[in-house]
Amino acid sequence: MIIKIQTKLFFLSLSIFIILIDQFTKYLIFNNAKRFINKDFLLFKIDFVKNYGAAFNIFSGNRLFLSLISIIFSILLIYLILRKNALNELEFYSYSFILGGTIGNGIDRIFKGFVIDFINLNIINFPVFNISDISINIGFIFLLYSIIKNK
Numbered sequence: 001m002i003i004k005i006q007t008k009l010f011f012l013s014l015s016i017f018i019i020l021i022d023q024f025t026k027y028l029i030f031n032n033a034k035r036f037i038n039k040d041f042l043l044f045k046i047d048f049v050k051n052y053g054a055a056f057n058i059f060s061g062n063r064l065f066l067s068l069i070s071i072i073f074s075i076l077l078i079y080l081i082l083r084k085n086a087l088n089e090l091e092f093y094s095y096s097f098i099l100g101g102t103i104g105n106g107i108d109r110i111f112k113g114f115v116i117d118f119i120n121l122n123i124i125n126f127p128v129f130n131i132s133d134i135s136i137n138i139g140f141i142f143l144l145y146s147i148i149k150n151k
Helices: 005-031 061-084 089-112 130-151
Strands: 042-051 115-121
Touching: 005 042, 005 061, 005 089, 005 115, 005 130, 061 089, 089 115, 089 130, 115 130
Parallel strands: none
Antiparallel strands: 042 115
């Protein structure tokens, strides 16, 4: 199945939308931390954490390495979205969500030296996270589902 360029641009636009939402929420938290911290929203509360590593703070303090990984994965995902025609729609969605999250956290890592995390779940003890992290996880769930479905 050949995918039209307009469809591919839609998926890149989805990634850009995720990046904008992520950066906007991080901007709000970073510049209004005192106003938002410890606000309770039923399932989660707002917190402010500077994450100098990747998921669960692994590779903490390796800004250059993590920035390079973000750039490489972003380029690879853009390539997959623009150049691959054999992908199904779910795979395009998964790559778009992962791309948006990767670039969102990459922007923080490159320009601030840390990633801003601010969503703290009330219902379970879980590390604080952000919109990019949610987007990456949704993308991986879509990708896993696609792999399982197509086998």
